[in-house]
Amino acid sequence: MNNSIFSKYCLLEIVLSFWGITGLKSQTVVFPRDFSPAEGLVTAQEKPFRDEVCLNGLWELQCIPVPSSWKSGSGIAPELSAPQPGKWEKVKIKIPSAINVNDWGRGSNVGAGTQNPYAPGSVYFPSYPEHWKHTRMGWLRKSFRIPEEWAQKRVLLHFEAVAGDCIVLVNGREVGHNLDSHLPFDMDISDYINRDAENELLVGVRHTKLFDKSHPVYKKMGATYPTGSNTDDLIGIWQDVYLLGVPEVRITDVFVQPWVDKNELVLEVAMTNLTSKNKKITLGGVVKEWINHAGKDVLTAPEISWSLGETALTIPSESITLRAGESQTVTIRHQVNDALKYWTPDTPDLYTLLLNVNDKRQTYDCKATRFGWRQFKIVGDEFQLNGKKIQCFGDIQHPFSAYICSRRFAYAWYQMIKDFGGNAVRPHAQPWPRVYYDLADEMGLMVLDETALFGSSIRLNFEEDLTWQRSHEHLERLILRDRNHPSVIGWSAGNETFAIALLNKPEKEVAAVWDEKLVDLTLSARKFDPTRDFITLDGDRDMDGRLPVWSKHFAHGLKLEDLPRNLDKPLVVGESGATYYGRPIQLYPFVGEKAFLSYEGRSEALAIDVYQNARQMALPYLSYYSPSEVCWFGLEHMNLGYHDFNRLPNLTDGIFAGKPYEEGKPGYQYERIPPYVTTFNPGLDPQLPLYKALPMFNALKVALKGEAWTPYNEVKHPLKPELPQPVYRAAYLVGTPQPELADFITKAGITLTDKSQKANLWIIDAETVTVEDLQKVQAILKKWQKKGGMLLALSSGNRLTEAFCDWLPEEVTLTDRRASALEVDKNTSWGSHFELPDLYFSEMDGDRYILKHGLTGNLIEKGEAIFSASRTDWNLFNNVAEHWKCAQVVLYKTLNKPEGVALVTYPLGNVNLVLSVIDYHLWTKETSTFWKNLFRVMAIDVDRTDLQHQSVKRKEHDLLMDGPTD
Structure with a gap:
């Protein structure tokens, strides 16, 4: 090992040890280049008239607690007390980086034994203390000197973006204030600086949610500022900082x-x-x-x-x-x-x-x-570039974690769009870092530029004048930042703002006022940019004809009837498909059981849907079309720096910085990129490709080429075999079973008898059965060899008694495998009666893990396994935030898991031994249906009356979990 590699390895060991991680593995992946290539704001051609000093680097941090007496929702944030000497953190923060950057993605609890063991990690800076994640107020401090050659220059302080409310002091004097988490701002500090001595820069920040103002009627409202999505919980200097000499x-x-x-x-x-x-x-x-x-x-x-x-x-x-x-x-x-x-x-x-x-x-x-020399125009219902009709096919993405601040990941996303035949992108739900617009110019992608007015959050307080004032200022600042980008085709003043009225349910007159203000906001774009006709509220149609573009977000299925006809303006579908919300049963009509079976099967359903929408709706009718996040649901999440699938990932996994940290360098200098936070590998892990395409990506690529894909023929549930006539009309419970088991048998509708000789079905509690009980079982076995019978051994999956295991003709043990759904061997007589929707418990109320432990051993190999643990755990996907769900399912699929047989049959001569470890404690509408069907298939006579009388709760529609709605 040469000295430079050894020093990098030792540095990495020190950083991880500081975080409490020891025993660095030799397979750790170190990236030897810049994680985030970047350049400054002043070009070589502008010098020497203009100059810059990048203030990125190590800053001091002091976290300020929110006073316990402060009440949230008042609209008045707690006062930010002055920093105290001696209270600065021992660890310095690496700017740019939000103070709580390691909570961006909410996945810092990773690994076995944690609350969310499958969630992708979000620790990009292992050196940062854990308590920084909870910071809501604080001070950041940096010293700087003014270059001598700037003696005749004005000095500006430039921030690309500061998350939260921000106050700036230079040498103890207040210079200015900003509350916009996504856009740049300058402050002239010429009159505040020492030209020939050290200067102190203090930046005080308060979390934007401290400024929320609750509404007495519309309970979901709070935010009096454009929130953005997945960046609305950041605090601190999360983009570059410069001194500019002008x-x-x-x-x-x-x-x-x-x-x-x-x-x-x-x-x-x-x-x-x-x-x-x-x-x-x-x-x-x-x-x-x-x-x-x-x-x-x-x-x-x-x-x-x-x-x-x-x-x-x-x-x-x-x-x-x-x-x-x-x-x-x-x-x-x-x-x-x-x-x-x-x-x-x-x-x-x-x-x-x-x-x-x-x-x-x-x-x-x-x-x-x-x-760039180009012009975008609307002519009637056509969108034109340089006088010729053009159609935009693009993608969106939420900024799910800190990797989005890297030019490498921006490049990877854009290259993927190019690869499927796309030519457009909507950096979604807030202004993104400037690099995304620069790269779009360079790579040739058309950008629909969007504000942080993220209606889907339902948080925006449309009843406050301050919200509208800040939204107007925000749109103006976005346009002024981006209007020279040739890639920008137009302005989206917000995303799904209709959701505010839809889910807050105001009177029509109130909603009409909100709409009027939204239209006024949107059309104000013309004041700052007369060159672009494309102005919209993405997903809000055309606000009753008042906007120049009609835009809607579509759920799954081809709904051509929802497109307006003979409307003399461009039609836009900015999002479509069931990508983020679709349950297996919703996707069943596209691919049948595949939608339940695997993540790839789910993607096959999405593929058919996106193909027919692209071919039959987008190409013939639309000026702009984007499925909902090809980059997130059309690709598989990447196991960056993690290749040992015998264990869950931990903080030793990921891609680690191979270059020493540099002061005054533009761009992010992450310490680590965690695995599964993204679907892209822009060369960081040499073992992985740029991306792994799923069927959804491939179908869109084929559609835009005009080639054929699997046609959509609705899949219907098949007819099931006729149920056998009951053979087992009464059951005998061996020994003294647990009360829960007896209760289960009663609820399942099985008739119990205390006359053991008259029953040809004996039920064994495999968790309590004794040697003495099993001697009785052995005796009945001999009597049944001529006339036949069934032994049904039931366990909730918690244990099998030693006596029971010793009594079995072959070895069997419980495995550490749980499942919220089962798979079935349809080649068995019992299995042929079941379809995967019958074995799906991933959406039922309460505990969804129908299998707590699986079965393995010779009994399983020599017997007939009817049900086994599903290879996919949809409990990790359904009702889970977008930044976790895909990664969790992919990780679960990838992990090497123990065997998970749930129910097996084994012939004991003329007697059928059935062993089940399916958790019978769970009694819901879904499980009661399953058990009664199973027992009928087993020829057990059961009472057909459903003894469950649970009331069905009406679930309030969640736009982010349940998909678009009108």
Whole structure:
């Protein structure tokens, strides 16, 4: 082992030991490159007029407790007390990183013996103390110096995003405040800094949910701010931080408007003069080709490498007078005349506009703005790119965990979309890190840009004026951040905002007011961006004709009747399918029992559904179509850095950083990427591909190529064999069984008799039976050899007595295998009467594990196993949050599990011995139906009256668990 590898290995040992993990395995996977390739905000062309210092690195943290007297839901957050000397955490936080980053994904309890042993872990920084996860308020501190060469520059503090309410102090003086968890902001700190000494930067943060205001009538409401999805519980500086040195006379914003249909490039340039003198300046520049030098393989393609090429267009200079302290916006129009190549998904050609601010003596500023020559328009019911009809086929994803902050994962997602034939993406439910829009420009994906107004959360408080004020500010800031991206086709002001009224159930007049405000919010996008016609509330139709795009989210099945006809505007289906909510019984019509059998079978059902929707709805009628999360449900979750399937993953598994931590470096420097947090492997684990396609992905790919897939022919439940005539009309209970067993037999409708000689069915309590009891059984066996009989040994799966095991003709033991559903051998006479829906208990009330332990041994091998543990545990999927469910099912499938036979028959001459370890304690509608059917199939006479009289509870519809609804 060379010294560098040894030092990395030792560093990893130290980090894991700090977290309480010892005995690092030799198979640990170390990634030797940057987890998240990134670059700064200032380009080489802008220097020396502009400069930057990245403040990423080790910051001090002080967690502040929420006062016990504070009452939630008031809309007034607790006061953030000042940091105290000597109270700073011993461990420093690695910015960018939310303070509670290890709880992003809610999966930090991993491994055997924990509450959620199959949940994917979310520990990206093992060095962070456990209590940081619970932080709701705190201070972050960093010292910095101003470079000497910035003496004549204004100094800006730039945050890409801070989660929560944020107050900024420089050298003890308050500079500014921000409450928007997803978008960047600048603060001019020129008047607060020491130019020739150390400066102290303090950032105070309070969790956004501390600002919730409950409503007395609409109990689900609370959030007075755009929440986002899966980022709404973050707190802290979760994206990059910079000091920017900028000239006093400078360009503050450039909006490049490519009006292709007018052959005109329109530049809106905002400028400012912060000197004490009037300035007569000229503004002009050039447009140069932006050339991408990134590699083509999975490791180098996400790594940033580019240069500027030849001048494609010269922007003639214009003379401007800027008075002292004045800001103004200048509009420049220039004919293009075929000098620029079109940006399209197939040819994502990019350019950089370099604008210079000069006077006769000097150049004050140079500002670089990347853009593309293209125009998106709505013409009637068509969506057009550069004057030609185009259809968008894309994908969405929730930001399920911290891996989304990596350019490598963004690249992997986009490459997958390209691979299935897609050309679009909706970074879903909130503004995503800037890299997603940069990469879309470079790779050729059309982006529907969405705010954090996530209606599906049902939390937004539409009764508060502050909510609407913050939402307007949020949309404006999103547009100002992203409007120069050629990939952005339009603006989605929110996602499924209809759900707020649907599930809060206001009066119609109240809902109408909310709708009016939503329309006003959405259409306000035109004020900041007149170049894009595509403006929508994704999933909210067109708000009674008031929006230029009709958009709806569809459940599973082909529902062409729900598409409006003769509507002179583009039609959008932004999500479709049963991906996140579909139960096996809902997917049965597509593939039958496969929907119950395995995760792959479930995906086959999703595949048929997505295929018919793509072919029969999207291609003929839609301008934009996206299934619901191809990247999450159309691919298999990745076992990154975990390959020992004889145990559950733990904190020694995953992909670990192989590069030393660097101060002042843009991008995330994770310590670890856990297994199963994502479906992508962007080269991190050499044993795994980029992704593993499931049938859903393949079907969509085939559909968009116009090729054939399995046709949809509805699967009907088959007719079952005729039940045998009862042979066993009364049963005798051997010995002294547990009261629970006697109660079960009664509820199942079996007639008991105390006359053992008259019964040809003897029931044995396999958990209590004694040697003496079994001597009686042995005696009856001899008498039955001519006329036949049945011995039914029942255990709830907890134990088998030693006497019983010794008495059995072959060895049998209990295994550590439990199941919430069973599989059946249909080649057996009894098994032929059952279908997997009959053996599915994963949705019943209470304890769903019908099998607590399985059976193994020679008795099983020589006997006939009728029922066994299901290979899939749907209890890990149903009613489970999206960031867990898929990974849990895939992990469960992958683990090497012990044998799990649940019911076996074994011939003892002319007597049938039946041994069951199915938990008879569970008595629900589902289990009572199963047991009565089983006993009838076994030719046991049972009372057909269902003795269960349970009331069926009406479950309130949960949009995130149960799918779309009208």
